[in-house]
Amino acid sequence: MDEFQEILQDFLVESFELVEKLDEDLVELESNPDDLELLNGIFRVAHTVKGASSFLNFDVLTHLTHHMEDVLNRARHGELSITPDVMDVILESIDLMKALLEKIRDTSSDDGIDVSACVARLDKITGGTGEVETPVSSAPTEEESVTAQESSESETEESSQEEEEEEIDYDSMTPEEVEAEIERLLAQRQEEDRKKREAKIAAGEAVPQMPNPDEEEQKEESSEEKKEEKKAAPAPTPAPVAKKEEPKEEPKAAAPARKAPAQVEQTIRVDVKRLDHLMNLIGELVLAKNRLIKINDDVEERYEGEEFLEELNQVVSIVSLVTTDLQIAVMKTRMLPIGKVFNKFPRMIRDLSRELNKKIELVISGEETELDKSIVEEIGDPLVHIIRNSCDHGVESPEERLAKGKPEVGVITLKAYNEGNQIVIQIDDDGKGLDPVMLKNKSLEKGIITEKEADNMSDKEAFTLIFKPGFSTAAQVTNVSGRGVGMDVVKTNIEKLNGIIDIDSEVGKGTSIKLKIPLTLAIIQALLVGVQEEHYAIPLASVLETVRISKDEIYTVEGKSVMRLRDDVLSLVHIGDIFEVERILDASEHAYVVVLGLGTSKLGLIVDTLVGQEEIVIKSLGDYLKGIEGIAGATIRGDGGVTLIVDVVALMNMAKDVKSSSMSDGDNAAVSNEKNSASDYVVMIVDDSKTDRTIMRKALEPMGVTLVEASDGQEALGILKSGDYNFDAMLIDIEMPRMDGYTLASEIKKYNRYKHLPLIAVTSRTSKSDRMRGVESGMVEYITKPYSADYLASVVQRNVNFKAEFL
Amino acid sequence: MSDKLKDIINKQGEQQNSVGEQLDDVVQLVGFMIGDEEYAVPILSIQEIIKPFSWTRVPQVPSYILGVFNLRGAVIPLIDLRAKFGLQVKKHSEDTRFIVMRHGDDVAGFVIDRLTMAIRIKKENIGPAPDTVIGDDTIIDGVGKQEDKIITILKVNKLLERDF
Numbered sequence: 001m002d003e004f005q006e007i008l009q010d011f012l013v014e015s016f017e018l019v020e021k022l023d024e025d026l027v028e029l030e031s032n033p034d035d036l037e038l039l040n041g042i043f044r045v046a047h048t049v050k051g052a053s054s055f056l057n058f059d060v061l062t063h064l065t066h067h068m069e070d071v072l073n074r075a076r077h078g079e080l081s082i083t084p085d086v087m088d089v090i091l092e093s094i095d096l097m098k099a100l101l102e103k104i105r106d107t108s109s110d111d112g113i114d115v116s117a118c119v120a121r122l123d124k125i126t127g128g129t130g131e132v133e134t135p136v137s138s139a140p141t142e143e144e145s146v147t148a149q150e151s152s153e154s155e156t157e158e159s160s161q162e163e164e165e166e167e168i169d170y171d172s173m174t175p176e177e178v179e180a181e182i183e184r185l186l187a188q189r190q191e192e193d194r195k196k197r198e199a200k201i202a203a204g205e206a207v208p209q210m211p212n213p214d215e216e217e218q219k220e221e222s223s224e225e226k227k228e229e230k231k232a233a234p235a236p237t238p239a240p241v242a243k244k245e246e247p248k249e250e251p252k253a254a255a256p257a258r259k260a261p262a263q264v265e266q267t268i269r270v271d272v273k274r275l276d277h278l279m280n281l282i283g284e285l286v287l288a289k290n291r292l293i294k295i296n297d298d299v300e301e302r303y304e305g306e307e308f309l310e311e312l313n314q315v316v317s318i319v320s321l322v323t324t325d326l327q328i329a330v331m332k333t334r335m336l337p338i339g340k341v342f343n344k345f346p347r348m349i350r351d352l353s354r355e356l357n358k359k360i361e362l363v364i365s366g367e368e369t370e371l372d373k374s375i376v377e378e379i380g381d382p383l384v385h386i387i388r389n390s391c392d393h394g395v396e397s398p399e400e401r402l403a404k405g406k407p408e409v410g411v412i413t414l415k416a417y418n419e420g421n422q423i424v425i426q427i428d429d430d431g432k433g434l435d436p437v438m439l440k441n442k443s444l445e446k447g448i449i450t451e452k453e454a455d456n457m458s459d460k461e462a463f464t465l466i467f468k469p470g471f472s473t474a475a476q477v478t479n480v481s482g483r484g485v486g487m488d489v490v491k492t493n494i495e496k497l498n499g500i501i502d503i504d505s506e507v508g509k510g511t512s513i514k515l516k517i518p519l520t521l522a523i524i525q526a527l528l529v530g531v532q533e534e535h536y537a538i539p540l541a542s543v544l545e546t547v548r549i550s551k552d553e554i555y556t557v558e559g560k561s562v563m564r565l566r567d568d569v570l571s572l573v574h575i576g577d578i579f580e581v582e583r584i585l586d587a588s589e590h591a592y593v594v595v596l597g598l599g600t601s602k603l604g605l606i607v608d609t610l611v612g613q614e615e616i617v618i619k620s621l622g623d624y625l626k627g628i629e630g631i632a633g634a635t636i637r638g639d640g641g642v643t644l645i646v647d648v649v650a651l652m653n654m655a656k657d658v659k660s661s662s663m664s665d666g667d668n669a670a671v672s673n674e675k676n677s678a679s680d681y682v683v684m685i686v687d688d689s690k691t692d693r694t695i696m697r698k699a700l701e702p703m704g705v706t707l708v709e710a711s712d713g714q715e716a717l718g719i720l721k722s723g724d725y726n727f728d729a730m731l732i733d734i735e736m737p738r739m740d741g742y743t744l745a746s747e748i749k750k751y752n753r754y755k756h757l758p759l760i761a762v763t764s765r766t767s768k769s770d771r772m773r774g775v776e777s778g779m780v781e782y783i784t785k786p787y788s789a790d791y792l793a794s795v796v797q798r799n800v801n802f803k804a805e806f807l
Numbered sequence: 808m809s810d811k812l813k814d815i816i817n818k819q820g821e822q823q824n825s826v827g828e829q830l831d832d833v834v835q836l837v838g839f840m841i842g843d844e845e846y847a848v849p850i851l852s853i854q855e856i857i858k859p860f861s862w863t864r865v866p867q868v869p870s871y872i873l874g875v876f877n878l879r880g881a882v883i884p885l886i887d888l889r890a891k892f893g894l895q896v897k898k899h900s901e902d903t904r905f906i907v908m909r910h911g912d913d914v915a916g917f918v919i920d921r922l923t924m925a926i927r928i929k930k931e932n933i934g935p936a937p938d939t940v941i942g943d944d945t946i947i948d949g950v951g952k953q954e955d956k957i958i959t960i961l962k963v964n965k966l967l968e969r970d971f
Contacts, residue, residue, distance in 0.1 A: 284880055534864065579866035621865070621875060624884045624915055624969050628867050634875055634882045642863040642877050722898070 004056075011052045012105050013269070018045045019098055020343055026091060027346040033082040043072040049097065058110040061100045066187065067122040068093050073194055074126055084354070089121045091347070272373065275334050279523075282323075282330050283617035286523060287636050289323040290614065292316055294638030327523060336376045338416045338425070339367030344380075345387060345414060352391045359398050359409040360391055366416035371423055375517060378497055379425070382490040386427050386513055387412065389466075389487060394431030394511055404508070406430065422541060425515040434505035436462035446470060458568075463503045464600035467491040491600075495649045498524075498541045501600050516541075524618065526635070526645065528611035529594060531575045532583060535643050537616050537635055538605070542648040544597040546610060550590050554606075563593065563604060570595065572604040573655040575646075578630055583752070598648050603655055614638075618645060630654055678704030681800050682725045685709050686716040686744065687733040687762070692785075696731055696762065699789035700796060713739025717747055720754070727757060728800040731792075732779070734763040734770070745777040758799035762787070832930045836951065838923035838958055839906065842894045845923055845958050847951065852963040854907040854914065856922065859899050869971050876916060878907060886966075887918045913967040926951070926958065933960065 022045050029038050050065035071090065074080040082090075096118050100110045296316045300309060342364050353360040371379070395401075395410030402408055413428040436459040443449045443465045449457075465471055469488040494501055499517040518524060518541040526537035527546070547565065554561050554572060561572040572593065576583065593604040616635035621628065632647035683705050687693045693709050700707060708725055710716035713736055720727065730748075734741035741761060748754045760781040761774045774782050781795055796802070836847035837856075862876040862885045871890035875882050885905065890896050902921040907914060928951045936947040946965040951958040 287880065581866075619882045621882060622884060623913060624967065625865060625868065625872070625875065628865060630867070631865065634863070636877050636880065636882070640877055641861060642875050642882055644863060644865065644875075724898070 008056060008104075008108065011056060012101065015049050015052070015101050018048060019094065019101065020340070021045070022094055023347040024343045026087065026094065027350050029082060030084065030087050030350070036076070039072065039076045043069065043076055046072055053110075058100070058104060060110040060113065060115055061097065061104070064093060064096055064100065064115045064119060067119045067126075068097070069194075070190065071122050071125050080125065086125055088354075089118070089125060091351075093118050093122055270333075275330075275373075278330050279334065282327050283523060283619075285323050286327060286615060286617050287638075289320050290638040291640065292638075293320060331372065331519070331523075332370070334373050335370035336373050337367060338369050338371050338376060338379070338423075341376055341380045341383060342367045342414060342416075345383070348384065348387065349391065349412065352388065356391060357397065358391065358395055360395050361409050361411050363411060363413045364415070365413070369416040369418060369423060371517070372519060375497055375519075378493055379515075379517065382493045382515070383414075383425070383427070385487060385490050387414070390427060390429040390431065390511065394429040394433075396432055419516070422516045422518055425517070426512065427515075428510060428512045430510040433507040433509050433511055434463050434466070434503075435507050439463065439465045443468065443471060460503075461600075463505055464501075466503075467501070467600065495598055498539050498598075498648065500542070500597050503600060524616060526614055526616045527594065528614055528643065529575065529592070529605075529607040530609035530611050531579070531607050532581050534579075534581055535611060535637075536575065536579070536607075537614070537643050537645045538594060538596070539632075539645070539648060540613065542596050542598050544595045544602070547593045547595065547604075548590055549593055561606075565593075565595065565604070568602075570602060570604040571655070572606055574606040578651060578654050596648055596652070598652055601652060603652050605651070616643075616645070678802075679706050681705040681728050681802065683707055683796060683800070684716060684719065684725075684727050684730045686711075686713065686730060686736070686741070688712055688736045689733070692733065692762075695789075696792065699792040703793055703797065703802070705796075705800075705802075712736045713741065713744035713747075716744055720748065729758045729760060729796055731760050731762050731796070734761060734765055734774075741779075742773055742777040745774075745779055749778040760795060760799060762792075833927050834930060834933065834951075836926040836928060836958070836960060837906075838926050839904070839919040840921040840923060841888045841892055841919055845956065846888075846919075847926060847958045847960050848906075848908060848963050848966075849960075850925060852908050852910060854909045857905045857907065857916075859903050859905055859918070873918065876905075878914075878916070881914070883907065883914055883916050885916045885918065889918070889920065908963050908967060910964045910967050913964075915967050917966065926953075928953065928958075 022042060025038055025042050029035060029042065032038065046065050046068040050062055050069055053061040053065065068090065071080065071086070075082055075086075080086065096113065096115050100113055100115070103113055104110050293316060296312060299312065303309060345364070346362055349360055349362040352358075390412050395412065396404070396406075398408045401410060411430050413426070416423060416425045418424075436457075439462045440449070440454045440457060444451065444454055448465065448468050448471055467487045467490065471487070491501065494515055494517070497517050499515055502514040502516065503511070504514075505511040518539070525540040527540050527543050528535055528537050530536075549563060553563050555563065561574075562569050563572055564570070570593075575581070591606050591608065592610050593606055594610075596603045596605055614637075616637075618633045619635060620626070620633055621631065630647055630650045632645045632650075634642050634644050637643050681703075683700060685693050685696045685700075685707060686709075687696070688711050693711075697707055697709070705728075706725075708719060708727075710719055715738075716730070716732075717739070719725070732741040732744060736744075739747075741763070745759050745761075748757065748759065758781070759779045760783060761779045762783045762785065763770070764785040766784050771782050780799065783792060783795060835850040837850050837853055838845050838847040840846075857878075860876065862874045864874040865872065865884075871887050873885045873887050876885050877883075887896065897920070899918070900920075904919055904922055905916040906919055907916045932952045933949045934952065935949055936945055937950070944965075946962050948960045948962045951960055
């Protein structure tokens, strides 16, 4: 059973691959009906599927493919010309074949799909061309599932085909078993004929100097054989003889059919799960690499000029180089050519143009461009919708085109190419183009936009209206489009991939839609931004540009912040408003605006700082925290901390509901506690020298104030931020490791609540420039060492407003 | 001689059996304090206990979810049990620990005030949760009685269930 499953799996994989290729070939065949190579290829597909399915006892599938094979075989020998009508039937049969394969994949059986009508039509084709042969033989070949009703159906069809009444008589007279036996016999005979012919072809190839007579011979022979068939049909007796003959011939015949000139690629099939696992591991490696780089930077800073640094540098750069290469290599194993998706479009265009009575040509280029597997899977649907749309609404009818002086045949170009870290898929048509005025009117009619919005809309914005749900320009709902759903799907799917849609159009000239999609999903380039003390990562693919602005460039319109960016008005939202960031730091005069572009819309995101660009690995937040609006996931940074990744799609939606809060308003809730005793005053002493701290402590202890010590700037900042004490003043040394006094002072002054905290420099630096720097960084007093204990005490008393009664 | 030996072997066998029996009806728990109450969870549901370190705030979640932190490459939510149990949030101290609990695929870190000890408690000494909190929604699994105190045993799967 397991073995069978395995074979079945292989069969399905192979068949789906073949069928995919088939569609493309068939459409090409229609334009080049004489291309023998193509025909042979298509024939082989039908043949292979038939062979395998008969082995696996899929009788319905075998039955269908057998008849396809028949038709194709005739075409191959020039007995049948491929007209669009013939092609319709062949395509229909291939659709059925796909349906059957899917059925087999899902249920492991090919029951329940009715192929009889199609088989009958296939038969009609074979019957219609040859003058002598009678098609009745093959119609009810199926042994199992074809019911009597179905077979009679096909028979009536055949009978309408002007021929043989006697056949029907014969059918109705003969018991079913006998009939089935005859049919099978006939099928075998036909198969034999075919094999013989193939063998002949092979022989013909081996003797290349005289191919023509050979072919003629074949034709003659085949018609002869078919005459024989007819004779054989009414008499079931020769059956066993024919049967015995068959196996001998088969090996010989099969060989030439398989000797296809197709080039064999060296490939291994790998379970996608393994690739995913590999990708995860690479993700871990990238994180470790980022961390290593960060450590390297730190070490570099601390041990500048040391010799071992160079060696470390080399190792770090090699590791990061190899990691990057490895990552690209693994990513490439997941890459599929986009041609896999493009393949189905020639067929689609062909069907659509027949359905719509338009003449449309599809030009495909760049099908070898590669994309991550997961993206290839997602991109199909949007493209189908866009191309349908171009066919239905874009390209005009031939009459209309001629009247406008355009060539009768409309051209849709589908191309893919790489652009930086993105892949661009461009769909152009030379149809009637989008009319912004008409789009606006339609949207107004349907209530998608308001009058006011319509007035403010640029042409480009108007084009994007076609992506709104419920929007449709079609006067009536057709089979193809007009329900106002399709383009909305396009937008959603592309945004899901972090992609951008760019649309351009000119009335009368055509429309061009560009889809820009990131190459892969798991590891992305991100822009890291800071707001207050938090960091967020924004996928770089959605970032159009960043701008530094000052506060007064921000205007408020109807409660929303906006700014002028070149010729456009850009709506703004503060990242802190979206993510409820507590404002503890003093807002600076300047801010950065990250211009986000997604699909067709734009938004300016105000952030406090730009940290930089980094390669990040997307990690899920897990089940417990999933579905948080505005957060797409998390990543682990070089320092081991977690940074959240912004979900740009959600953010854009959230931005609509966020009221702009003025950026500067931090509540200055200065906690001025009532002092009841001297020990309520708290002073921090920051000095790296234990001796100096003790001297200061000795000077201040007599006052009775509470003293807290810190040995460097970092520690001091940590104590301050922990909020354990409410400090009234700080004594700060300038020369300190890790963080010096100036830096500490300016860091402290960033916080709203410490704006008024007196910072007193206590240092041996006496130069004027040092004093200036002290003032700049926010120090209020500057005491130079050595100093008297009394002086220090009095300075502190003055700055903390020490109450006289505690003295 | 051989009888004695047999006796000894038998005794040993009995002892082993009784140890096995003991293991069967003894539950091993890890106890910890939140506020003034002692709670416990089964030791097997604890992945590890770590000292507090920095975490990243996550927006738009209830206040008892402090955020997420990095546990050797995995991003794990951090939940403050004080806040979850409606107590006032306290600053982390020397005794504060993160207990990382796992149930199936769900993992989360929980902030507790102080670890007490590993507890072996006989099943018969575990009573059901008080009537007032019985139901499918309660996070209380039962109440463990010890000589001088009672310990509330929590359901790990309920703790790890998203409830917002």
